[in-house]
Amino acid sequence: MRLIIENITMKYKDKVAVEDFNTELNEGVYGFLGPNGAGKTTLMRVLADLLRPTRGRVLLDDRDISTMGDKYRNILGYLPQSFGFYKSFTAHKFLMYIAALKGLDKSISPDKVEEVLDIVNLKEHSKRKIGKFSGGMKQRLGIAQALLNDPKILILDEPTAGLDPKERIRFRNLISEISKDRIVILSTHIVSDIEYIAKEVILIKDGKLLGVDSPENILENMKGKVWKGIASEEEFNSMKDDYKISNIVRKGKEIELRIISKDKPPIESIEEESRLEDMYLYYFDQEVEE
Numbered sequence: 059m060r061l062i063i064e065n066i067t068m069k070y071k072d073k074v075a076v077e078d079f080n081t082e083l084n085e086g087v088y089g090f091l092g093p094n095g096a097g098k099t100t101l102m103r104v105l106a107d108l109l110r111p112t113r114g115r116v117l118l119d120d121r122d123i124s125t126m127g128d129k130y131r132n133i134l135g136y137l138p139q140s141f142g143f144y145k146s147f148t149a150h151k152f153l154m155y156i157a158a159l160k161g162l163d164k165s166i167s168p169d170k171v172e173e174v175l176d177i178v179n180l181k182e183h184s185k186r187k188i189g190k191f192s193g194g195m196k197q198r199l200g201i202a203q204a205l206l207n208d209p210k211i212l213i214l215d216e217p218t219a220g221l222d223p224k225e226r227i228r229f230r231n232l233i234s235e236i237s238k239d240r241i242v243i244l245s246t247h248i249v250s251d252i253e254y255i256a257k258e259v260i261l262i263k264d265g266k267l268l269g270v271d272s273p274e275n276i277l278e279n280m281k282g283k284v285w286k287g288i289a290s291e292e293e294f295n296s297m298k299d300d301y302k303i304s305n306i307v308r309k310g311k312e313i314e315l316r317i318i319s320k321d322k323p324p325i326e327s328i329e330e331e332s333r334l335e336d337m338y339l340y341y342f343d344q345e346v347e348e
C-alpha cells in the first residue's frame with residue numbers, strides 16, 4: 059500500500075495553510091509533528107478526503123482518493139481533533155450507532171463492537187455511560203470507533219490531547235499494537251508521543267514540509283548539538299537570547315543548562331546525548347511543550 063501526497067496546497071481565502079506538500083507513506087506509524095497552526099489538521103482532513111485541496115492530489119496505489127468515494131471511506135478510519143460523544147450513551151451503544159452510520163452489516167456489528175472494545179481495553183466498561191469516562195478512556199473510545207471498519211489507513215488528529223502521562227504510555231502501546239499492516243498517521247505537537255513508535259517523523263512548519271526521517275536518524279543528526287553546561291548568573295544572562303536553551307536548573311549560585319547549539323557554548327560544558335525533543339527546539343525554535 060502506498061499513499062502519495064502530491065503537491066498539496068490548501069488555501070483558506072488568503073491564508074495558505076499548507077503549501078506544496080509532498081511525501082509518500084506506506085505501512086507503519088507516521089508522526090506529523092509541528093507547532094499549533096503548522097497545518098497538521100488541514101493535511102489530515104485532506105488525507106481523510108474531507109477537504110478538497112486547492113492544488114495537488116492524494117494517491118492511494120496510484121488512484122486519486124477524491125475519485126474513490128466509498129471505496130476509500132471503507133478502508134479509512136479517522137479520529138478528528140475534537141470528537142462529539144453523546145454523554146448519555148454507553149460505550150457499547152455509541153459504537154453500535156457509529157457502526158450503523160458507517161454502514162456495517164447489522165449481523166456483524168455486535169461482534170465487531172466487542173472486538174474493538176477489547177483492542178482499546180474498554181471491554182469491562184462497555185455498559186458505562188460515556189459521561190463518566192476519563193479523557194483517556196474517551197480517546198480510546200474515539201480510536202475504537204475509527205477501527206470499526208478495520209481500516210487500512212488510520213488517521214488520528216492530536217489523539218493524545220488532554221491525556222495524563224500514564225494514559226499517554228497506554229496510548230502509545232495501543233498504537234504500536236494496531237499499526238501492523240496499516241498506515242497510521244497521527245499528528246501531535248508533543249514529541250514523546252511519537253518518539254518510540256513512529257517509523258518516520260514528518261516535520262511541518264508554516265504549512266511546509268521541513269523534513270522526513272526516522273527518529274533514529276533525527277537523533278543521529280542531533281549528535282554533537284546538545285550540551286550540558288554550568289553558567290553563572292552573568293553568563294546565563296549574556297547567553298539566553300542567543301542560544302536555544304532546553305532546560306534550566308538552578309543549583310545555588312550556579313545554573314545548569316541544557317543547550318542546543320552546533321558549536322560548543324562559551325561556558326564550561328560537555329556534550330550530552332540528544333533526545334528527540336532537542337530536535338523540536340532545534341527546528342521549531344520555541345519552547346518544548348509538556
Ligand SMILES: Nc1ncnc2c1ncn2[C@@H]1O[C@H](COP(=O)(O)OP(=O)(O)OP(=O)(O)O)[C@@H](O)[C@H]1O
Nearest residue numbers: 070073074075092093094095096097098099100101
Ligand atoms: N477554516 C479555516 N479558515 C481560515 N483559516 C484556517 C481555517 N482552518 C485553519 N486555518 C488556518 O490555517 C493554519 C493551519 O491550521 P491547522 O488547523 O491545519 O494547523 P494545526 O497544525 O492542525 O494546528 P492546531 O494544532 O492548532 O490545530 C492556521 O494558521 C489556521 O489558523
